[in-house]
Amino acid sequence: MNYVKISLVYYLTLDVLANHSDIVKKIIKGRTYYYAVESARVNGKPRLVKQVYLGLLEAMIKAAELRKKGLDVPEAQESLIYELRAVSALLDVAERLGVREVIDKHTGKRNQGLPIGDSTLLAAINRAVYPVSKNAFFEDWFERTVLSNSFPKANRKNLSSQGFWNNMSQLSSEKIRLIEDCLSEKKL
Numbered sequence: 369m370n371y372v373k374i375s376l377v378y379y380l381t382l383d384v385l386a387n388h389s390d391i392v393k394k395i396i397k398g399r400t401y402y403y404a405v406e407s408a409r410v411n412g413k414p415r416l417v418k419q420v421y422l423g424l425l426e427a428m429i430k431a432a433e434l435r436k437k438g439l440d441v442p443e444a445q446e447s448l449i450y451e452l453r454a455v456s457a458l459l460d461v462a463e464r465l466g467v468r469e470v471i472d473k474h475t476g477k478r479n480q481g482l483p484i485g486d487s488t489l490l491a492a493i494n495r496a497v498y499p500v501s502k503n504a505f506f507e508d509w510f511e512r513t514v515l516s517n518s519f520p521k522a523n524r525k526n527l528s529s530q531g532f533w534n535n536m537s538q539l540s541s542e543k544i545r546l547i548e549d550c551l552s553e554k555k556l
Contacts, residue, residue, distance in 0.1 A: 391422070396517060401423060421451060454497045455513045463490055470550045475538045482526040487535040490527070499516055502529035 394401050402425065406418040422428060422495065430442045462468070468485030474482045490510065499548060500509045506527040516522065539547075 401426065406527060415493070419517055450516050455493055455506065455515055458493045458496055459489075459515065459518060462493075465554050467551065471547055474543050474546045478535070478538070481534060482519070482521055484535045484538050486522065487526070487532060488539070490515065490522065491532065502532050504528075505532070 373424065390405050392403050394403065399456050402422040404420040404422055407414050434441050467489050468483070471485035471488050472483050481487075483517070491505075493515070494505065494509055498509055506522075506524045510522065510527055511517070
């Protein structure tokens with residue numbers, strides 16, 4: 369299925385924006401995107417509970433100018449929703465434990481492709497959140513998450529089934545046991 373990235377601001381009304389507490393900007397791969405976000409306390413801690421993609425500043429200005437002139441703003445035909453909460457929570461725990469670093473320490477670095485720690489962590493997050501086949505991993509899952517910001521070396525080739533198995537072949541039973549031992553000693 370092909371997706372077209374669009375600016376959802378084209379059909380957002382002021383009512384939608386009024387229900388959000390903040391508008392935040394995020395710089396992703398050198399481009400600035402805007403989101404309406406709502407935060408709330410979850411288990412006593414502030415957490416992002418809702419995020420609505422608004423688009424690029426240029427798109428928002430264009431939509432505002434069209435409305436100001438009394439012209440119709442084109443309605444969105446498709447939207448692309450990114451998985452945020454579950455993958456972000458799992459990545460946060462993994463980063464605090466240093467999972468990638470521990471795996472790479474015990475497996476060594478490969479001279480090509482994605483580091484073994486990155487590949488293994490992505491596979492684990494995928495299995496926990498939305499399991500897909502290794503052939504569908506990049507297009508059907510990874511591209512639809514916010515993980516590309518944290519894994520800039522990840523691409524279609526090194527997240528392919530072959531890329532995954534190239535990395536997994538470096539994880540012997542002995543190395544897995546050492547990684548487990550090291551991680552079990554860590555505390556959050």
